[in-house]
Each structure stands twice: as structure tokens, then as C-alpha cells.
Amino acid sequence: MKKYGYTQSNADHSLFLKRQNGKITVLIIYVDDMIVSGDDVDEITKLKTCLSNEFDMKNLGGLKYFLGIEVIRSKQGIFLCQRKYVLDLLKEAGMLGCQPMDPLIEQNHNLEELPDQVPTNKARYQRLVGRLIYLSHTPPNIAYAVSVVSRFMHNPSEVHMNEAIRIMRYLKSAPGRGPMFSKNHHTKIMGYCDSDWGAKGERRRSTTGYFTFIGGNLVTWKSKKQKVV
Incomplete structure (x- = not known):
């Protein structure tokens, strides 16, 4: 990328930028998946040609799905969600038929690690919370609840597992939640x-x-x- 005149971002080393003639071209890559964007149409075409000469590439067209994140375009803007990811997670946990729950977490919950707590399956808890942490990329409203349950990864109890399950039941009520990027x-x-x-x-x-x-x-x-x- 540097050979083609791109600058690597210091904030995210998988992000490359090229500015010329008042326009910008952006490429972000994760292992063998990448997104190319920007307002310099000529440079984007040139970049895709250069990358195809270097690697065995496949152009999947407009962005629709990337690392579990769904991208939906409309006249109002761009909407992001992880609906399929949520449904797969519910299926894996055997909770597709569960009853939805609201609110997401009790106010003043006082969750702590206690010496006399009843332990739960540590591996299952860590896997479930780890999946919820990745899910926090799209629905901002689960960030606090997920941060709370992630504090007990080293020594989870049945109470902590119940809170993680509560988050799953909340997600069941609307698996397609996510941010909308409007044209303002x-x-x-x-x-x-x-x-x-x-x-x-x-x-x-x-x-x-x-x-x-x-x-x-x-x-x-x-x-x-x-x-x-």
C-alpha cells in the first residue's frame, strides 16, 4: 500500500489513506477481507487494478456484509446491524425460542464477585461474553451491560451467567438494532x-x-x- 502512495493510519494499522486533488481514498483490511471507499473514483479503479495484479482478488461489489456486520443503504443513509450474528448466537445458545426481556440490566444492580457465590461453567460464560463483546460494535445501548458481565470472566457465578442470559433475551426482542449514519x-x-x-x-x-x-x-x-x- 505504501508503494502505491498510501499512508498507514497510526490509530488503526489496518487502515490506509491516500489524499490527492482534494479527494480521499480509503482501504481497510482484516486478514483477507477488505473495504475500499472514498470519493476519488479514478483512484479507486486504479487501486483495484493494482491489487488484482498483486493478489488473487474477487470484487463483491457494493458493501453489504463485513465481519458479521450487515450494511444496508437507503436514501436516508447507511444502517449497520449484526442481525444474523445475533440470531446465530441465540441459536448456538439454544435460546431462539426464549422470551424477550426488557430492561437490559437492572438499575443499581450491585453485581460483584463474592466468596460464597455459586460457580457456573467458566468456558461457556467466557465464550458467550466474548461474543457479546464483539456484538457491541453495532448496538450502542448494550455497551454498559456487556462491560459489567465482562468484569467476571475470570471467576463467573450463576448470578453473572443469569445477567449474560438477560442480555441475550433483550437482544431477542429486536436483533436488528444498530446505528444509522444519515446525510446531515x-x-x-x-x-x-x-x-x-x-x-x-x-x-x-x-x-x-x-x-x-x-x-x-x-x-x-x-x-x-x-x-x-
Whole structure:
């Protein structure tokens, strides 16, 4: 990519950019899957030709599916979701027929690791929560609940497993949730953050959350327990 005049991003080493004549071409790659985008049509055509000369390539056309993420285009913008991923996860867990549940997690839940807790299947818990962590790429509203259950990967209990199952039942109610990127004709950046300021238990460590909008569209979000008080 560098030979073709592209610059590797410092934020994500799988992202390559090329700017020329006021236009931009973008390529992002994961193992043997890649996305090519941008507003420089001539450069995109040239890039695809160059890559085909270097590798055995297959052009799948407009972006519809990438690493478990579905891409749906409309006149209003671009919608992302992981509906198939959610349904596959529910099927794998034997929960396709489960009853949906709302809310996602109880307010003031006080989940902790206790000395007298009833242990659960650690491998099953780790696999389930690991899949939920990847699922957090699209529905932002599950970020906090997933961050909570991921805190007990090393020593999960039946209570923690029940909370992970609760998230699955919440997903069953609408497996196609995800962010919408609309055409708002501006690129204003806005960010929000907050903290619960030392919730009960868990050694008084706070949970921080943030999310960022670019052009009125949600692009980043996170919920994480702080490392120190």
C-alpha cells in the first residue's frame, strides 16, 4: 500500500489513506477481507487494478456484509446491524425460542464477585461474553451491560451467567438494532462523557461512559470501569 502512495493510519494499522486533488481514498483490511471507499473514483479503479495484479482478488461489489456486520443503504443513509450474528448466537445458545426481556440490566444492580457465590461453567460464560463483546460494535445501548458481565470472566457465578442470559433475551426482542449514519450535510464533532462517581461495591471504582458524534452520527462509544478509585 505504501508503494502505491498510501499512508498507514497510526490509530488503526489496518487502515490506509491516500489524499490527492482534494479527494480521499480509503482501504481497510482484516486478514483477507477488505473495504475500499472514498470519493476519488479514478483512484479507486486504479487501486483495484493494482491489487488484482498483486493478489488473487474477487470484487463483491457494493458493501453489504463485513465481519458479521450487515450494511444496508437507503436514501436516508447507511444502517449497520449484526442481525444474523445475533440470531446465530441465540441459536448456538439454544435460546431462539426464549422470551424477550426488557430492561437490559437492572438499575443499581450491585453485581460483584463474592466468596460464597455459586460457580457456573467458566468456558461457556467466557465464550458467550466474548461474543457479546464483539456484538457491541453495532448496538450502542448494550455497551454498559456487556462491560459489567465482562468484569467476571475470570471467576463467573450463576448470578453473572443469569445477567449474560438477560442480555441475550433483550437482544431477542429486536436483533436488528444498530446505528444509522444519515446525510446531515455537516461534519461537526460533539462528544459526551459521564461517570457514576464511585458506585456501591467493587472497591468504589467509578464507571466511565462516553460517546462521540461526527456530522450528527454516533461513531464511537464505550463504557468501562476505571482502574483506580
